[in-house]
Amino acid sequence: MAAAAASTGNGSPPVGLLVLMVLALAAGWFANAVRPPTPTPCxxxxGPPVTAPRVRMRDGRFLAYAESGVSRDGARFKVVYSHGFSGSRMDSPRASQALLEELGVYMVAFDRAGYGESDPDPRRSLQSAALDIQDLADALDLGDKFHLICSSLGCHAGWASVKYIPHRLAGVAMMAPVINYRWSGLPRGLARQLYRRQPLGDQWSLRVAYYAPWLLHWWMSQPWLPTSTVVSGSGSFPNALDEKNRLMALSTGMFQKRAQAATQQGVQESFYRDMAVMFGRWTEFEPTDLGEAPPFPVHLFQGDEDGVVPVQLQRHICRRLGWVSYHELAGVGHFLSAVPGLGDRIISTLLPGPAGNSSTAAGSVCAY
Structure with a gap:
């Protein structure tokens, strides 16, 4: 009887053992399939060559940067710029050189961790994003305090800086900051309604980033699955200028060139790590948790025709915080740096002085 229980009677393994072997092989195949490729640091x-100036971070990583405006030594104001999704150190608010010289503005933009020529950080978090900005400022000797401008998804570093390094900031300007629909401080019904208005691929990409970020690279590489239209550039925008620029970028190859420059060390530690941090679980804090006003002005610029960030949720966040100077831009979409003259307005609003006076009252709503 024991021998019969241990085999099928013809020397073959029992069926249960065969099933376990098949399951183990399938599990091994799946684990290997979903494992992201190892990044290739510059x-x-x-790996790709290093062509940009870089500074060393607190943990030994290198951060690449690009400077603009007036010289660092002679500047009245020193501004750090945090780029958005698929961006790089070559991005900026596109303020005019004449205004930067008039106000004496030195600006430094940097490749966020894993982007462009900055080393990946597999432990990237909200806090590490703020500390990278602080390390950059210290390495470049920007002084005790500096101003910060951030754009789109790069604004998670702006919120994190308000939270973790407020003692280093003289002022912050956020350009269409991306929202996590699952923030607990948002009205659930409205957030759910607006979430479901997104293309199906964007809904699913955000679900995976939240519930299974380890699966994101595999998911995004499957042509038969619904994936992000933002990553592919296939989603249209309701704002005419945004849509015109999207089509132009695709037709001229600029969209592909920007993506290649941003992801040259691998898409996992740039795009997908970004998505996991922004749309994952904000266990450290949420913007609406910040509560007490910081000891510096915070300005938020938002277009009312933004096809990426729902203006209704942005209004709610600014009302909840109270101390944010909210600037709603009529007839404007998501890509604020492409709006003629807006870069100058953002700089002039943020910086104190004759041309820039940071004068807008907290909590106000302004039309552009």
Whole structure:
């Protein structure tokens, strides 16, 4: 009887063992399939070359940067710029050189961790995003305090800086900051309604980023699954200028060139790590948790025709915080740096002085 129980009677393994072996092989195949490829850091053997100036972070990583405006030594104001999704150190608010010189503005933009020529940070978090900005400022000797401008998804570093390094900030300007629909401080019904208005691929990409960020690289690489239209550039925008620029970028190859520059060390540690941090679980804090007003002005610029960030949720966040100077831009979409003259307005609003006076009252709603 024991021998019969241990085999099928012809020397073959029992059916249960065969099932376990098949399941183990399938599990091994799946684990290997969903494992993201190892990044290829700039300057490492087989990696892309280093062409930009870089500074060392607190943990030994390198951060690449680009400077604009007036010289660092002679500047009245020093501004750090945090780029958005698929961006790089070459991005900026596009303020005029004449205004930067008039106000004496030195600006430094940087490749956020894993983007462009900045080393990946597999432990990237909200706090590490703020500390990277602080490390950059210290490495470049920007002084005790500096101003910060951030754009789109790069504004998670702006909120994190308000939370973790308020003692280093003289002022913050956020340009169409991206929202996590699952923030607990948002009205649930409205957030759910607006979430479901997104293309199906964007809904699913955000679900995976929230519930299973380890699966995101595999999910995004499957042509038969619904994936992000933002990553592919296939989603249209309700604002005419945004849509015109999207079509132009695709037709001229600029969209592809920007993506290649941003992801040259691998898409996992740039795009998908970004999505996991922004749309994952905000266990450290949420913007509406910040409560007490910081000891510096915070300005938020938002278009009322933004096809990426629902203006209704942005209004709610600014009402909840109270101390944010909210500037709603009539007839404007998501890509604020492409709006003629807006870069100058953002700089002039943020910085104190004759041309820039940071004068808008907290909590006000302004039309552009």
């Amino acid at each position: 300057g490492a053997p087989g």
